[in-house]
Amino acid sequence: xxxxxxxxxxxxxxxxxxxxxxxxxxxxxxxxxxxxxxxxxxxxxxxxxxxxxxxxxxxxxxxxxxxxxxxxxxxxxxxxxxxxxxxxxxxxxxxxxxxxxxxxxxxxxxxxxxxxxxxxxxxxxxxxxxxxxxxxxxxxxx
Numbered sequence: 001x002x003x004x005x006x007x008x009x010x011x012x013x014x015x016x017x018x019x020x021x022x023x024x025x026x027x028x029x030x031x032x033x034x035x036x037x038x039x040x041x042x043x044x045x046x047x048x049x050x051x052x053x054x055x056x057x058x059x060x061x062x063x064x065x066x067x068x069x070x071x072x073x074x075x076x077x078x079x080x081x082x083x084x085x086x087x088x089x090x091x092x093x094x095x096x097x098x099x100x101x102x103x104x105x106x107x108x109x110x111x112x113x114x115x116x117x118x119x120x121x122x123x124x125x126x127x128x129x130x131x132x133x134x135x136x137x138x139x140x141x142x
Contacts (some may be wrong), residue, residue, distance in 0.1 A: 004089040011109040023081030030084040033071040041071050048129050051122035053079045057135035061141050065092050082123050098134045
């Protein structure tokens with residue numbers, strides 16, 4: 001598990017092609033959605049409608065650490081890769097660490113120059129939604 005800053009630092013040293021290759025590598029490591037969420041996913045629950053790719057997101061708290069569960073189709077490797085990157089940075093971390101994720105993350109990673117506007121908009125919403133879900137789950141558990 002990497003810290004977000006380590007991931008950003010690595011991406012800033014990469015060429016355009018290396019960044020895309022790294023996202024593809026990340027996409028292959030996205031864990032499968034746990035079975036307990038399959039019915040909810042199939043019913044369209046927890047879908048991020050701001051993203052063209054069907055992305056479903058669940059957040060839980062376990063021992064005051066964030067647990068993230070996401071489903072992204074394999075046919076969307078760039079989105080899967082970004083989601084897996086977020087999991088690498090934030091799964092098992094404190095809510096505060098997730099909330100400190102900069103809104104400029106895509107720019108910090110150098111992805112603004114690589115990805116199309118529609119994709120960038122969807123991925124930006126993904127970060128916002130992750131923060132919203134962490135806030136919601138923390139409120140429910142307090």
